[in-house]
């Protein structure tokens with residue numbers, strides 16, 4: 263691992279050491295500790311003929327895009343996504359590289375619960391240790407990102423099992439055939455293919471399409487990264503995958519409602 267991903271993972275090692283020493287408090291999103299997680303597989307699986315499921319992302323900055331909109335509070339952006347057709351909301355929890363926080367996750371969870379909007383939340387973190395899974399659950403996540411590139415195959419299998427043990431559905435992110443094999447060996451159900459190589463930040467849409475086609479139909483397949491327009495959404499919808507994640511394009515909008523509505527329209531009718 264090199265480049266920006268190596269730097270992110272190095273910063274996580276220090277963070278994890280700190281988290282291990284913090285007392286664990288249950289349910290700090292304000293949700294009861296016993297809150298039942300939302301069924302992420304049901305939310306993302308796309309029956310034949312149904313629209314592509316859209317995962318929308320809350321991130322205030324990224325290494326590739328730089329600063330993004332902060333006009334809406336995390337709660338208001340979460341509500342805008344949920345009210346305009348998001349099937350799941352991904353929330354960046356990393357502070358140093360993405361200006362994210364565990365509190366963004368907790369705040370969005372509270373806002374959705376208060377508004378009676380049962381949309382699942384994905385904790386978008388760079389997970390290298392089980393303690394991060396516990397925090398994600400406490401803050402109100404339903405799913406957690408596990409990036410195959412940053413752990414070995416054995417650790418990935420441990421983290422998949424540990425996620426389920428705390429009530430989180432793991433979304434395993436892969437960029438190669440080897441990582442897809444590791445995800446399947448780890449019994450991942452929800453598998454995302456990142457079109458962006460996280461070491462180099464270079465986009466490769468053809469590699470992503472080829473890997474997505476190799477995911478067995480029993481799994482939920484999601485396209486991650488690089489989708490900017492309703493036409494991009496229509497192209498992914500036509501390919502037959504279950505879900506697609508949009509971050510930067512929506513985060514460039516001070517109010518994402520119009521762009522998301524247009525994306526939902528093309529997810530419903532890709533040929534229109």
Ligand SMILES: O=C(O)c1ccccc1NCC(=O)[C@H](O)[C@H](O)COP(=O)(O)O
Pocket residue numbers: 266267319321324325326327456458460463486487488489507508509510511
């Ligand atoms: O986006 C980056 O610059 C980045 C760099 C290093 C590690 C992860 C990174 N991004 C995380 C993501 O993969 C994206 O947030 C996500 O897939 C959405 O992509 P996009 O729609 O292109 O913002």
